[in-house]
Amino acid sequence: MRWLLLKDLQILRRSPLQAALLVLYPVLIAVLVGLAISGGPERPRVALLNEVPDNARVSLSGTKLPSANVQRRICSRVECVHVHSRQEAVAKVESGDVLAALVLPEDLVNKINSLSTLAPGTPKVEVLVNESDPLKAAAVDDRIEALLAQANLALAKRIAVEGGKYLNLVIKGGNLPVLAGAVHVLGLQASARILEAIEPALPRGPLRAALSEVTEFATQASENLDIAGPLINRLAQPIRVEKVAVGGSAPPLETFAVAVAATLTLAFVAVLLVAGSLALEREENAYPRLTRGLVSTEALLGEKILLGVAVGLVVTVLMLAGLQIFVPLEWGRFGLWLAAIVVGGASLAAAGAALGAAAREVRAVSLLAFMVTLPVAFLSLVPSGTVGAGLYDVIKLIAAIFPFKPALEALTAALEAGNGSLGAPLLHLAILGVAYALIARLALRRFARV
């Protein structure tokens, strides 16, 4: 077996371009996927044209409210690119420099203020998007809607706070600032106390009874309006989200991205190398010569799987070492990494052997390996709940019968403590490895003799 392994490594060394592609392509794909997953568009670039005057404030009953900092809130969620005209905003959207443009018109605050008058207007903001790309358009819609919902919430909270202050003034009394001075407001509670004090001084009769009713009203109004304060506050955000994690804890995004990148690399190297190497034995017509007494089919398959594991291990560990620059990894768990990479690599290599046994041309087998590995890898990354239940069941089945998903789970668990069990995915990989090796054995017996 060692001489065959040496021969395969010699052939790999003689094909530097193919070897480089075999290593560089998956590493490139893996890094891109890793970056895409870990560094998603958390802060998309959005052009912001704010035409609202600096001193404009939302006012309530003639009193200007403090700024709700809507612009700051928007710019904390997206990367704001400040523009100075609508034309500039349109140009940036059209060129793709920004995902969208948000225009806050000059009369926005006036329209908001008109809501509390007898002639309310409709406050509007303008969103400019380039809808030539439907995916991008949908993403922009979601983002902008979320941003505006937050802006509305901020305004509603500010209004609720100010409304609560006025309500408090009505209940407890105090000074109401008006123009340069202030007007003293007695308040319901003080009114009730004064009325209660006056009531015994009045003679019994209809006047005292009426005063008693007014006193009773002031007391009841004070008590009931006291309850209304928190209600107004809740109206601004009636439903609050309380997130409870069930069904295991998710690994940190960086760790998951590293695991995805490493597993993709391992999958491509192991599957492609083994499939191609096995097909090469047949393309070179060497398979019948080898298996007529020199090497058993089982030994040949074992050698190919060993080749996939060895090269996959080296490339994956080198890649993890490279990723260490960006994401700190727990090298103290190297033994567990090794177990995950070796068992995962063996299972993926066995799948590669099954593919390689199906055809005799290296090019056809390489294409087949790509066509299987790439979609299965991406399907394995589809989270539950993002597609229909029936489709997700199909995806789960596909992901379960190819070793990528369990290899990813094993590597995720191995990279960091608390990322789930390592035993279950290793067992899954071992079962798949044996199954694929048997399929490869049968396929060779069926197709590869002469």
Place this chain on the structure above:
Amino acid sequence: MKSFGGLEALRGVGFAAEAGELLAVIGPNGAGKTTLLSILAGILDADGGEVEVGARAVGWVPQQAALYRRLTVEENLMLFARLEKHEDPAASVAEMLELTGLGERRGEIVARLSGGNQQRINIAIGLLARPGVLLLDEPSVGLDPRQRARLWEFVSGLAGGGTTVIFSTHDIQEAERYGDRMLVLADGEALFDGSAEELREAVRSEAPEAADRDFETAFVAYLHHRGH
């Protein structure tokens, strides 16, 4: 006997070959030549019948060169010498390089060699098993006349050394020139087993109208008379 699905590829074929004998298995395409050699080599299992060889191994040289084109001549020979578990693989490689006359090209990548030289390495690998019987499946296909002559000189030398050589060909003139004996196959059936002269005689008696034509034309007429 051998069938592939409903197709009977070989039936009732029997022959013996002596040490140092050059036996040509001839017949048109689809006659069953490769199937017969594959059964003798142990690549295919026969559905019925027996194959008996002496104590020494059977060497097999497939029609298409079975070697690694990205390895050098020496690396190919060394790999198979090691797989054959030779005690001194390097000495075996040197012996084969000497035998094939490719010693000076030992470090060359096989893909860069001519078809003739690739075929010589192909045969040398078959010889690494130190076989008593060497099976050559259409060994001269794709070779130019000069390469062909050198190949047969090499193979004749092996037979001269006591190796039984059984080779298949559809070239009747090559079989006549290099074979000590001929086994004629057509549609999986053995039609004739004997020397070239005996085959000429058989052609004369079976197809007298073609007896005066060249041997290939006469042979085709013979096959036609035999229903093939």
